[in-house]
Amino acid sequence: SQTIHQWPATLVQPVGSPLSLECTVEGTSNPNLYWYRQAAGRGLQLLFYSVGIGQISSEVPQNLSASRPQDRQFILSSKKLLLSDSGFYLCAWSRDGFNEKLFFGSGTQLSVL
Amino acid sequence: SQQGEEDPQALSIQEGENATMNCSYKTSINNLQWYRQNSGRGLVHLILIRSNEREKHSGRLRVTLDTSKKSSSLLITASRAADTASYFCATSALNEKLTFGTGTRLTIIP
Numbered sequence: 082s083q084t085i086h087q088w089p090a091t092l093v094q095p096v097g098s099p100l101s102l103e104c105t106v107e108g109t110s111n112p113n114l115y116w117y118r119q120a121a122g123r124g125l126q127l128l129f130y131s132v133g134i135g136q137i138s139s140e141v142p143q144n145l146s147a148s149r150p151q152d153r154q155f156i157l158s159s160k161k162l163l164l165s166d167s168g169f170y171l172c173a174w175s176r177d178g179f180n181e182k183l184f185f186g187s188g189t190q191l192s193v194l
Numbered sequence: 195s196q197q198g199e200e201d202p203q204a205l206s207i208q209e210g211e212n213a214t215m216n217c218s219y220k221t222s223i224n225n226l227q228w229y230r231q232n233s234g235r236g237l238v239h240l241i242l243i244r245s246n247e248r249e250k251h252s253g254r255l256r257v258t259l260d261t262s263k264k265s266s267s268l269l270i271t272a273s274r275a276a277d278t279a280s281y282f283c284a285t286s287a288l289n290e291k292l293t294f295g296t297g298t299r300l301t302i303i304p
């Protein structure tokens with residue numbers, strides 16, 4: 082069966098510090114991978130998606146970047162965090178196409194202070 | 195934007211009652227999906243209904259889709275305390291990415 086791992090669960094970082102959130106998927110190959118951000122009490126905003134190794138598409142211009150160094154690994158990064166980067170970050174994957182069922186990780190609550 | 199909007203924003207019912215949430219969207223879709231999110235957790239997929247379908251069932255869940263009204267409803271029958279969560283609809287057109295609404299926060303009162 083397929084599983085998705087996302088870590089850390091909680092992160093408190095000072096403004097201006099770097100960020101690295103990691104997500105890995107097991108039990109499937111060549112998944113579509115996604116990073117979403119959810120503000121408190123709000124819906125999900127798609128940040129990045131990837132259809133293959135090294136292929137990253139950005140949905141929203143921002144202080145963040147994403148990379149996919151391996152087929153089932155997706156990393157969200159920032160060189161210098163801003164207060165506005167605080168939020169709940171979710172990694173997800175899907176099998177085929179962009180509008181099929183998404184499988185989500187457990188999320189990372191990021192607080193930038 | 196394809197973004198769905200859920201209604202109501204919040205709903206509180208007694209355990210055992212049925213809960214109904216609605217989702218409206220703006221343009222033609224390929225499919226519509228419902229997800230559940232427990233507080234501080236990731237989203238869990240509940241049901242996917244395609245544009246040529248009108249109703250789907252999964253256990254105590256019933257989803258309807260009315261493409262003429264650009265709306266969908268999620269019915270949870272015989273609610274339980276464990277159903278307390280936020281429920282999101284997500285829509286997409288063909289070859290477009292899913293867009294999520296802001297959710298309905300459902301509270302089941304024991």
